[in-house]
Every structure is written in C-alpha cells, then in structure tokens.
Amino acid sequence: MILSSNLDLTLRPMKYPQFFQLYKNSLKNIWTTDEIDFSVDFEHLRDRLSPQEAHLIRRLVAFFATADNLVAHNLVLNFYKHINSPEMRMFLGKQLFDEMLHVETYLLLVDNYIPDHEERQAAFDAYQNIPSIKQKADFCFKYMDSINELNNLDTDDRKRQFIENLICFAACVEGLFFFGSFAYVYFLRNKGLLPGLATATNWIFRDETLHIEGAMAAVAAIRKEYPHLFDAALEARMKLMVEEAIQVEMNFCQDALNFGVSGLSPKLMREYLEYVADQRLTQLGFSKAYLSKNPFSFMVLQDLQPLTNFFEKRVTEYQKGFESSRNSVTFNDEF
Ligand SMILES: [Fe+2]
Ligand SMILES: [Fe+2]
Numbered sequence: 001m002i003l004s005s006n007l008d009l010t011l012r013p014m015k016y017p018q019f020f021q022l023y024k025n026s027l028k029n030i031w032t033t034d035e036i037d038f039s040v041d042f043e044h045l046r047d048r049l050s051p052q053e054a055h056l057i058r059r060l061v062a063f064f065a066t067a068d069n070l071v072a073h074n075l076v077l078n079f080y081k082h083i084n085s086p087e088m089r090m091f092l093g094k095q096l097f098d099e100m101l102h103v104e105t106y107l108l109l110v111d112n113y114i115p116d117h118e119e120r121q122a123a124f125d126a127y128q129n130i131p132s133i134k135q136k137a138d139f140c141f142k143y144m145d146s147i148n149e150l151n152n153l154d155t156d157d158r159k160r161q162f163i164e165n166l167i168c169f170a171a172c173v174e175g176l177f178f179f180g181s182f183a184y185v186y187f188l189r190n191k192g193l194l195p196g197l198a199t200a201t202n203w204i205f206r207d208e209t210l211h212i213e214g215a216m217a218a219v220a221a222i223r224k225e226y227p228h229l230f231d232a233a234l235e236a237r238m239k240l241m242v243e244e245a246i247q248v249e250m251n252f253c254q255d256a257l258n259f260g261v262s263g264l265s266p267k268l269m270r271e272y273l274e275y276v277a278d279q280r281l282t283q284l285g286f287s288k289a290y291l292s293k294n295p296f297s298f299m300v301l302q303d304l305q306p307l308t309n310f311f312e313k314r315v316t317e318y319q320k321g322f323e324s325s326r327n328s329v330t331f332n333d334e335f
Pocket of ligand 2: 174
C-alpha cells in the first residue's frame with residue numbers, strides 16, 4: 001500500500017508504472033542556468049520600468065528568493081518519507097534537482113537585479129520581514145510543521161494529515177502561489193519587459209506543471225487505495241485551505257500592486273487565482289468552488305504550451321543550455 005511504513009524498494013513487478021513514466025518524462029526536461037541572460041533585464045530595470053512596476057518586481061524577487069527552498073525542504077522531509085513507492089522516489093529525486101536549479105536561478109536573479117548588498121540581504125530575509133511574503137511562508141510552515149512528528153501513517157487521522165500536507169504544497173504552494181507570481185512575470189513579458197526573467201520563468205513554469213502533475217498522481221493513487229479517507233469533511237477542509245491560500249496570495253497582490261500597475265488589478269488577480277484554484281480542485285478529484293474564467297489572455301497560451309509542445313520543444317530549447325556558460329555563479333563570488 002502506498003502509505004504503509006514497511007519500506008518498498010522493489011521496482012519489479014512495478015506497482016506504480018504511472019510514476020515511473022512521470023520520472024521518464026521529467027528527464028526529458030533538463031536545462032541549466034547557463035542559458036539565462038539577464039543583461040537586457042538590467043537595462044529595463046534602469047530605463048524602462050515604471051516605479052510601480054519596479055516595486056512589483058522587488059516583491060516578486062523577494063518571494064522567489066526563498067520559495068523553492070521551502071518546497072524542496074517539504075519534498076525531502078515529507079513526500080519522500082511517506083509515499084512508499086520506489087517509482088515516486090525516482091520522480092521526487094528529479095524534482096529535487098529541479099528545485100535546486102530554481103534556487104540557483106533565483107540566486108542569479110537576485111544578484112543581477114539587486115546590486116546593493118544590503119538590499120540583497122533584505123530580499124533573502126523577506127520571508128521573515130516583509131509581511132505579505134512572511135504570510136506565504138507561514139502558510140507553508142503551518143502545514144509542514146504540523147506533521148513534523150509524523151513518523152508512521154498508521155491511523156486514518158495521520159494519513160489525512162499527510163494528505164493535507166501533500167495537497168497544500170501541490171495545490172496551494174506550487175499550484176497557486178507560484179502561478180500567481182508567474183502571471184505577473186508574463187504580464188510584464190507581454191509588455192516586452194524583462195526577457196531574461198521571462199525565459200527563466202518559461203522553463204520553471206514547465207517544471208512546476210510537471211511537479212504538480214506528479215503530486216496529483218500521488219493523490220490519485222492514495223485515493224484509489226484508501227477511498228474512505230476522501231470524505232466530504234476532507235473535501236471541505238481542503239477547500240478552506242485553498243481559500244486561505246487565495247487570501248494569502250491576495251494580500252501579497254495588494255502589497256505588490258500597492259502603487260497601481262496599469263493593466264493589472266487585485267480584482268483581475270483574484271479572478272485568475274480562483275480560476276487556477278478550480279483547476280487544482282478538479283485535478284484533486286473535488287468539485288470546483290469558484291467557476292471563474294481566466295481573465296488573463298497572456299496566460300491562456302502559457303497554459304496550452306506545456307500540453308502541446310512540452311517535450312518536443314525541450315530538444316531545441318534546453319539542450320542549448322549545455323553549450324554556453326554565461327552568468328555562472330562560483331563559490332568565490334562575494335555576495
Ligand atoms: Fe520550483
Ligand atoms: Fe516545484
């Protein structure tokens with residue numbers, strides 16, 4: 001059983017070929033930070049961004065500075081520990097590699113966007129000091145710390161606690177917080193701004209789409225083996241959690257758009273988050289809660305891209321990453 005505690009290391013006969021296939025798919029999706037060029041972004045930050053847009057970017061960078069580390073932390077402490085499938089552990093191993101690439105990408109981003117050392121330090125401390133970003137981190141810690149002591153999933157209550165953690169990170173953190181931030185980036189890309197950040201986000205967007213797919217596949221397998229756990233009370237609790245995540249993301253939105261960014265509004269962002277939340281609830285096998293439409297046309301194309309051309313594009317786009325070595329970070333760099 002997928003949540004039992006007697007460690008299964010057997011790959012033949014394969015019990016969860018769907019996870020193994022996801023692992024194989026994820027291996028086609030490898031890139032490196034060498035291909036990202038932030039030099040044009042730097043010019044845009046200096047000459048083209050309005051003060052309002054610059055504030056939005058400062059908030060985004062501060063969120064990105066630590067977010068993937070949090071996801072990686074939960075992956076190792078909880079997903080890897082409790083999903084008893086060697087096939088899923090292979091997938092999670094690749095996901096951990098992806099998350100480290102994302103961490104490295106945002107390290108490069110912070111270094112390029114924030115030349116001042118003290119401001120840079122502040123960006124990395126944002127999850128403790130900037131209220132709208134701290135709230136997001138606190139939301140993650142709430143669902144992570146609550147299962148710190150959980151070693152065995154030997155009761156239904158404990159199994160449900162783990163399922164809530166899994167759903168929190170898949171549907172709310174990777175599935176909602178990240179997608180909210182991607183929407184700001186693509187809004188700016190739509191205005192021809194920050195091409196380096198847009199390129200990095202393209203690759204990370206595809207990775208996150210697959211991470212969510214993997215976690216949702218795990219939830220589906222758990223649901224199949226323990227259908228009684230997925231009762232009306234769990235669904236109601238998960239919908240409350242998703243609503244809480246939307247509120248937290250909206251507080252971030254109010255802060256990030258505090259000075260007004262032409263073409264973006266908290267109302268539109270709320271609609272977009274509700275639209276994404278409904279997608280996540282559907283993936284989880286729950287009914288939709290909001291019935292909102294996607295108000296951002298620039299995100300419609302983005303949604304389709306990974307579905308149509310995801311792995312074929314990779315061959316031309318990602319393998320180039322191995323050929324150049326711009327923007328490399330070394331341990332000797334003084335930050
Ligand atoms: Fe990530
Ligand atoms: Fe991820």
